[in-house]
Amino acid sequence: MSRVIALVDGNNFYVSCERVFKPALERRPVVVLSNNDGCVVSRSNEAKALGIRMGVPFFEVRPLVNSHGLVWLSSNYALYGDMSARMMTLLGEFAPRQEIYSIDECFLDFSGIPGSATARARDIRQRICQYLGITTCTGIGSTKTLAKLANHVAKTRNECKGVFDWAELPAAEQAALMDKLPVDKVWGVGRKFAAQLKRMDIHTVLDLRGTGVARIRKNFSVVMERTVAELNGESCLQLEDCMAAKAHIQATRSFGRPVTELGELREAVMSYVIRAAERLRRQPSLRTQVTVFIHTGKYRPGTPCHSPATLVPLAVPSDDTRRLGAAAVHGLEQIYRRGYRYKKAGVMLMGLQPVIAAQTGLFTADQPSRATRLMATMDAINKTYGMNTATFAGAGIEQPWRMQSTRRSPRYTTSWHELAIVAA
């Protein structure tokens, strides 16, 4: 029996969340910026119409604030996380199996559910819009790759009204549509592979679908081979019910101003390790390597550039913030050069190793090590009393290098002190 997979996502998710509690933002160009107000990460349709691209540094589009009434907001992850959790719970009621793929999208397995998949997707759209005020788009296909591509079609063609199912088109029309879609719209292809495919005279989705296995195998990895099979309706990717431990855990931030001193860089790197390590311990696994990098940025011609990175192996796999931090700071000291104006730093925890000994329980004989208990205690304190309540002095106290999120909206749904106001 052929599978029926749907990919549902929230349109312009962060902007949509903001608009729910501030209707005055409707019909205006709105962007939400990344952590620390660096880049554009979500755009209203009006902002897209102004030509603002995804991921563009905010300063490039800042003039539009005065010329076109562009509204910009810092990201409010407490709000987006809560709205996402609500949306995912509601979506989960529409299918027996769900894979939450990111904060605003999930796969649903409609296989074997009687009735029209398109009608089901319209119910989803109605339900999420009524309950949460967020508009969704749904793409439906017999594989995850086709569902993802269908979602792109649903989103870009007005006549679809937010829902598109490949099965509703006869084969000839499917091919005609795929011939109009550039190959970089395919999940996992991206710009780099698209350029390579172009050199092989593969331009459209239809071209890629019709490319022989041998030719793909010769030029690409097995991932691309699977992509081509999935485009042909042969399901290779399963729904993953729970997220597997991530191979890399990364924490990167731009600074609020250029940083030249090693001391400040040390604080920044340490604070990123704290964040990354906290996330690491939420998906229990250990790491064998820490990568640290610093960037001077490329936006000022004439200033000297220095963007080094280094990988520091750990003697013993660890999830201990202190060990990971020491490695990262050691790496930083190797790559730092005096006289450069650094704009950004980051750390990556790599070399995934499962935690071999299962977590010890309350009543088992062997107690967890002091380090494990210390980290668990810190995590528990920070979970209860808020981020960075218990932290490491190495991350600095005042953190003058940190960029401010100056325009975060209230945490409407997660803080009693920041509820939305309703006029009576």
Next chain:
Amino acid sequence: MTPSPESGQRPYLPFGIPLTPANDNGRQWLPLGASKVSAGFPSPATDHIDQCLDLTGYLVLHPEATFFLRVKGNSMTGAGIHHGDLLIVDRSLEPASGRVVVAALNGELTVKRMQRSGNGITLKAENPAYPDVTVAADQDLQIWGVVAHVVHTP
């Protein structure tokens, strides 16, 4: 498992342990045992303890669709809604005529009693000092949600 609308309570596991959706912001009550163990005679009430009363389960029937808002202003005092009160708004409820709703009007959230009529919607204030607002059918009005409860501190 969904909360049953009749009882206003969540389904319960044995021993009075409520089943709560993963993202419920409400508190969860997890009794460690039906009662503290007494060293002497067992409490004669042990067999009769039913469950803890969970106020969130009573007030919030559809956690995913429910939002809390803070009231500012006095136009709805006649409906028992006062300045500073907490509104529990359930967006899953149908905004039938006559219900107190939150509406998005002119870019602002406002709470009023909604009355549907032939030529549009009237948002009625429940305080004679405030005017009603009649919204023409083509005017921009969005019913944001239905007020399920008001939490008022006297």
